[in-house]
Amino acid sequence: MKKSTSVSLLVFFLLIPATLFLGTKLPGRSYYITSTLIILQMLLPFFLAFEGRKPQARELVVIAVMCGISIVSRVAIPIPHFKPTFAMIMLSGIAFGPEAGFMVGAVTAFGSNFFVGQGAYTPWQMMAYGAGGLLSGFLSQKGWLSRKPIYLAIFGFLSVLLWVGPLLDLCSLFLMPIGFSKKAIIAVFASGLPANLMQAGCTAAVMLLVSRPLLERLDRIKLKYGMLENHDKL
Template sequence: MQVGTEQKKPYKRMNIKKVIVTVCVIFVLIPCLIALGMTVWDDKKYYLVSLGVMILSVLPLLIRFEKSGQKAREVALLSVMTALCVASRAAFYMIPQFKPTAAIIIISGVFFGAEAGFTVGACTALVSNFFFGQGPWTPWQMFAFGVVGFLAGVLFSKKGDKNPVLLLCIFGGISVMFIYGIIMDTASLLLMSSHPTLEGLFTVYATGLPFNAAHAVSTVIFLLLLSKPFLKKLCRIRNKFGIAEHVGEQ
């Protein structure tokens, strides 16, 4: 197990160029859709346009995941991580907002890289809604969890398992509180009123604050508990089956 922590090579590193291309796609396609919504539909179909924006931002990243030539082993490992997220969300179903889902998504992003982190996040939202019920919130959740995983990958996958736990915890708390929380709160406002105002937005954020804070705290707790042993386990698997060599060379 000690060998794993000594290895410097990350499991999979995201090319900076790739990140730029992905971001460009997001920043060109989405404004187009918003412009369409503003001109053709007279800026009245907020929810439909935003739903389209969510689907547009999830799709290119998933297609990138397809194109990156995943080996069967990697897909299998990622689906285990996703299954863990879903099972853990189901396990803590009774306590609202207390769930290790985001923590496991962040760990996947750190170890497997940004694209894989996004895919695990999006897949978790989709699959857990097979159990909890699909709805108009599914694309939003896919996007929100995906972004959390993606950012974890961008920021931390370079150092992989050698990242200090404290840094991961800080990132986890902030990303869940401000990225996941704000995306989901905006979604619920858009769902409820088709004429959203700034005032309404702030009220929704204010009412969502305690829930988001609870979610963030639970994520930090689970990251504290899980990140070290989890990364260690993943490293062990990597070394045992020699996955690092065949993925790292690509």
């Protein structure tokens, strides 16, 4: 068994249950720490798999470039909740596969927080952004996601509204001190809805306008240099 696989199994079947168990034993509001630890532990297998694969220079650099562009689109555009970042992450996933999509998402969240400020929300953002890239990459790899801009726009809108956005709201639910009553949960998701809608709209607009030229360019680069097709020859 590969080292990264065994570590993943260890994390999911031992570390996370142990954390959950200890979390229930600790006094007070330790679920702050428990939840953040679990998110970190869930990120761990992805990063270890990436390390274990010993990524080649080209793969690293391409992921770095996509991260750089996503971060710039988050940091340089001054309108809050209206950033092309998610669209960029999803397009990376579509062009380079689910693993690359996850890495681009997670590193974008972490890296951009060096510019806008790290916080307890950083692991949650890494998870949510990464999940966005993972989903688009997975669906595209399976051939379930058409590359026509209009379908990509619909996909972008829905996935931000129903997948990435709620994952980010989950963070406020766990880190904001209002408890877990049914009302509090509804309140958190309802208060996140306008921001998610704006973000979803922005993602759809970017997908509609940019997806075709951008994917063409990414494909051209892939074709020109024969990248990310087989991992041995990179």
